[in-house]
Amino acid sequence: MSDPLTHALALHTAKEGRPPTVLVDMDEVLCHWEKHFVASRRRRFPHIPIADAGNRDSFDLFTGLSEEERRANTTVLDEPGFFAALEPVPGGVEAVGEMVRAGIDVAVCTSPWLSNPTCASDKLLWVQEHLGPELANNTVITRDKSRVLGDVLIDDKPEVTGAVQPQWSLLRFTRHYNRLLEGPRIDDWSQWREGLARVLLERGGPPRHPASGQLTGHG
Numbered sequence: 001m002s003d004p005l006t007h008a009l010a011l012h013t014a015k016e017g018r019p020p021t022v023l024v025d026m027d028e029v030l031c032h033w034e035k036h037f038v039a040s041r042r043r044r045f046p047h048i049p050i051a052d053a054g055n056r057d058s059f060d061l062f063t064g065l066s067e068e069e070r071r072a073n074t075t076v077l078d079e080p081g082f083f084a085a086l087e088p089v090p091g092g093v094e095a096v097g098e099m100v101r102a103g104i105d106v107a108v109c110t111s112p113w114l115s116n117p118t119c120a121s122d123k124l125l126w127v128q129e130h131l132g133p134e135l136a137n138n139t140v141i142t143r144d145k146s147r148v149l150g151d152v153l154i155d156d157k158p159e160v161t162g163a164v165q166p167q168w169s170l171l172r173f174t175r176h177y178n179r180l181l182e183g184p185r186i187d188d189w190s191q192w193r194e195g196l197a198r199v200l201l202e203r204g205g206p207p208r209h210p211a212s213g214q215l216t217g218h219g
């Protein structure tokens, strides 16, 4: 008897004629963005207090801030090189490698901080360094993830919306600001196999082979 992910991958491939495409977000999913942000803010603006990383109730970094705090945050986020220096989230690099080896089509999908002049290129450098050239080649940098084709998006953003109805299903990566929302989630990378299997099985109806239209039984 195969494990749930192997089962889900086989069903998906039988139905769609291809393995699933999994889009993986970067900030707070593959990289520790907030930890680096808080450390940089304290270093650059030691006189302006900021809470420890991991305690924000709001995904939006600017909610409820004074003008001085806003300016400090923007200065830190606009610093060239900021996005290349992030530590990996434990298990993320390994999980992506396991997905690739399982035959999953994996693409990194990330939104750049537009006012940081090196953000997009730093994100590509990060992927190149931690995940390798093939994943760097499969990286989509966009402000609108709704336009990106895929079956599942693993992301910490509470609601991922954009100009069009996304084709992917959201698998939330748990962070403080999304912890109360309904829907499929993984709390850390140790849960990715079960989480991905659940979302793929929920998306799939009865499998059909595109050429024959036959239903293939399972179970």
Ligand SMILES: [Mg+2]
Pocket (backbone or CB within 6 Å): 025, 026, 027, 028, 029, 155, 156, 157
């Ligand atoms: Mg993120």
